[in-house]
Amino acid sequence: MPFNFPIFLTWLRVALIPVFVVLFYLPDSWLPLAGRNSLGALIFALAAVTDWLDGFLARKWEQTSAFGAFLDPVADKLIVAAALILLVELDRTQAWLAMVIIGREITISALREWMAQVGERRSVAVAYIGKLKTAAQMVAILLLLYWQPIVPGIDTPMLGNFLMVIAAILTLWSMAYYLQMAGQQLRAEKKSL
Structure with missing residues (x-):
């Protein structure tokens, strides 16, 4: 190591x-x-x-x-x-939002491991949509952890949960993207056999 x-x-x-x-x-x-x-x-x-x-x-x-x-x-x-x-x-946030995000992380980690085993890890490399998801998720979590108003007139918990919903949407979108990329790669490999 x-x-x-x-x-x-x-x-x-x-x-x-x-x-x-x-x-x-x-x-x-x-x-x-x-x-x-x-x-x-x-x-x-x-x-x-x-x-x-x-x-x-x-x-x-x-x-x-x-x-x-x-x-x-x-x-x-x-x-x-x-x-x-x-x-x-x-x-401070809804359980379903946490389940969507954590479930996606487990699914994509397993997908990447499987694709690495078949020699196609590059087909599920980090994409721009994944980076957007991560940015929204990190800012949302920070706001929800901090919880107090940062700027007068801005409701930190409401903004944090709005971004958490955006992160959950981007989470599902990015998961669909990665699954599609893996599926295309596997179909192409199957045709070449």
Whole structure:
């Protein structure tokens, strides 16, 4: 197992998950809810930045590895799933939204694994629609974690849930896209046999 700074950042993201979750279970006497919200949003934002940074540095420093390629998406999905489950438990978003997003992540991860086994992982590489979905999802989660008004007159919970619905729509759209790409690749392979 290789170890370098980009992989350290990915492991840091994994290590932040229990800290992030436990934070919301602290008693008010230790840290008031507004403080937990702010700190939780900060930890999630740090995790999102390390997600971008580890990939950028691995490519720039030519430190990519099969282990890093495996661990990075696992770390991403774990912290997003933890945040979504926490937001549902805190009654800040709807369970069906979390189920759509988490279900899609499991489905696409399995699809990518299967396509890699048949030598066609490139056909389900990250597409622009997937990046849009991730952006909407990350901003929505940040707003719902923070919960307090950021700008007077803007309802942070309402905006966060609006973006969560947009993220769920983009989630289903991107899943359909990836399934279609995989299906086309498999049909083309079947015809060549």
